[in-house]
Amino acid sequence: MRRVLKLATAGAAATLVLAACGEAPSEEETTAGGGENAESSEDGEAAGGDAGDFKACMVSDSGGFDDQSFNQSGKEGLDAAAEELGIEPVEVESQADTDYATNVSNLVSQGCNITIGVGFLLEDAIQAAAEENPDxxxxxxxxxxxxxxxxxxxxxxxxxxLFNTAEASYLAGYLAAGMTESGTVATFGGLQIPSVSVFMDGFADGVDKFNEDNGTDVNLLGWDKEAQEGAFSGDFENQSQGQTLTEQFISQGADIVMPVAGPVGLGAAAAASESDGVKIVWVDSDGYLTASEYSDLMLTSVMKEIGAAVEQTITETVEGGFTNEPYVGTLENDGVGLAEYHDYAGDVEAMMVTGPDGEEVSLAEAVTMLEEMIVSGDITVESDNSPQQ
Structure with missing residues (x-):
């Protein structure tokens, strides 16, 4: 109930939330493996016994592990830990919100040494299980x-x-403002929750910074940072909603769109593919690789290094060093960042702009300078949605 209240509170300010009905769920799948055949790491010992006796478990949200976004990245971290440490991984894929508590409870009953929930929507289930199972x-x-x-x-x-994606999204907003040909860019989210809105806050500030440096007036559709109001598809599954929103943005002149909505972003990419010159900024993973059917549209991606954070957390737990101290990914610790520009690298290098130092530089150089200024503390990217550090 607490999560439902949170979503209702967070969503009250949205000016555009489309009703979303996901596709009928398929039969729930549970996958286990790695414990019997995996090789042990050099450390070889887990808390309480051999690494092969350690069971690391993960529950996806309803987007599933093939979402080409953060669920998939989480599973990649689990798989990497299993291969490196010789532990047993168990994944349970949720088909709907109603699966979360049951899936987490089932993993606890299987004797998982650590159970990881992927996404804000699993907060209630993970918190309840942690309170009920203190060991x-x-x-x-x-x-x-x-x-x-x-x-x-x-x-x-x-x-x-956690991940302070406002920092990397700031770079993406600056990049998008420098690359737009129409003078209009856009963003939208899946649900209005902090881990989504934080991307949109950073993107908005990056656009504003480019305008300030270059005396331009690039327009941002889909998000008003000050009012915390904007466009949301209503969930993280229904791709048609992402396609509809993106078509609306394109009709208003946007030629670069950043969807912050997991698989719903594939709908945005589909809409972009039908309009000449429209590009996508992906999130969570490198969309050029994970959504490769739309690689020619991917200007860049705002990446959260979820896999590395998951692998690190599991490794610490296996070695007996688990702590409840939050992990917060930033530009400084490489927990967040921009992906390569891939097919657009030449264009970004060739685009000349006024950089943050007031000198004429390539857009690629300007983005690099901004990153260095954020890491050094010369620029602070502020967002009420950023995780506490």
Whole structure:
């Protein structure tokens, strides 16, 4: 119930939320492996026994592990830990919100040493299980924990894995403003929750920074940072909603769109593919690789290094070093960043702009300079949706 109240509160400010009905779910799948045949790492020892006796478990949200976004990235981290450490991985794919508590409970009953929930939507299920099972470790990607009044809660056996994507999105907004030919760019989210809005905040500020540096007036559709109002598809599954929103943005002149909505972003890419000159900024993973059917549209991606954070968390737990201290990915620790420009690298290099130092430089150089200024602290990207560090 707490999660439902949170979503209702977060969504109240949205000016455009399209009703979304996902496709009928397929039969739930549970996959286990790696424990019997995997080779042990040099460390070889897990807390309480051999690494091969350690079971690391993960529950996806309803987007599934093939979402070409953060669920997939989480699973890649689990698989990497299993290969490196010789532990047993178990993945459970949720088909609907109603699966979360049951899936987490089932993994606990299987004796998982650590159970990781992928996404804000699993907060209630992971938190309840952690409170009921104080001798078992848990982690949650993209959300911290809170009480019924939304006050922060620390649990000794539960670790938040968070990402300050406002920093990397700031770079993406600056890049998009420099590359647009129409003078209009856009963004939209799946649900209005902090882990989504933080991308949109950074993107908006990056566009503003480019306008400030270059005396331009690039227009951003889909998000008003000050009012915290904008466009949301209503979920993370229904790709047709992403396609509809993107078609609306294109009709208003947008030629670069950043969907922050998991698989819904594939609908945005589909709409972009039908319009000449429209590009996509992907999120979470490198869309050029994970959504390769649309690689020719991918200007760049705002990446969260979820896989690396998951692997690190599992490794620490196997070695007996689990802590509840939040992991926060930033530009400084390489937890977030921009992907390569791939097919657009030459265009970004050739585009000359006024950089943040007031000198004429290539757009690629300007983005690099901005990144260095954020890491050094000369620029602070502010967002009320950023995780606490």
């Amino acid at each position: 078992t470790n848990f982690a949650l990607i993209d959300s911290a924990f809170s009480d019924a009044d939304f006050n922060p809660v620390e649990l000794d056996n539960a670790k938040p894995i």
